[in-house]
Amino acid sequence: MTRVGPSLFGVIGRKAGTLPGYNFSTAMKDYGVTWSPETLNTYLAAPMQEVKGTKMTFAGVKDETERANIIAYLATLK
Numbered sequence: 001m002t003r004v005g006p007s008l009f010g011v012i013g014r015k016a017g018t019l020p021g022y023n024f025s026t027a028m029k030d031y032g033v034t035w036s037p038e039t040l041n042t043y044l045a046a047p048m049q050e051v052k053g054t055k056m057t058f059a060g061v062k063d064e065t066e067r068a069n070i071i072a073y074l075a076t077l078k
């Protein structure tokens, strides 16, 4: 399967930048948060501002409801 980023299966509860076998940026490895609905909400609002140097080149999701829906979906991936 072709992927542009790390698998997000089980992402909630995992420390950022630690999924085995994925080559994260130093910025993501150093981010230090554990992914939760709250930390995902902060990150997804503006990934490249929040994690300077991330290789996730994505402007983010400005709409709060849209972010909440995405995070609710991610919570089902376990």
Ligand code: HEM
Pocket (backbone or CB within 6 Å): 004, 005, 006, 008, 011, 014, 015, 016, 017, 018, 019, 023, 024, 025, 026, 027, 028, 029, 035, 040, 044, 053, 054, 055, 056, 057, 058, 061, 070
């Ligand atoms: C709403 C859409 C997206 C969500 C919810 C999302 C979520 C995430 C999360 C939570 C991480 C950190 C994973 C971890 O620490 O285990 C991540 C990393 C990453 N994502 Fe996304 N992402 C999205 C869109 C994208 C897009 C559009 C791209 C490609 C342009 C992308 C490429 C990446 C890459 C390359 C990383 C690794 C970042 C690094 O090592 O600095 N993502 N994504």
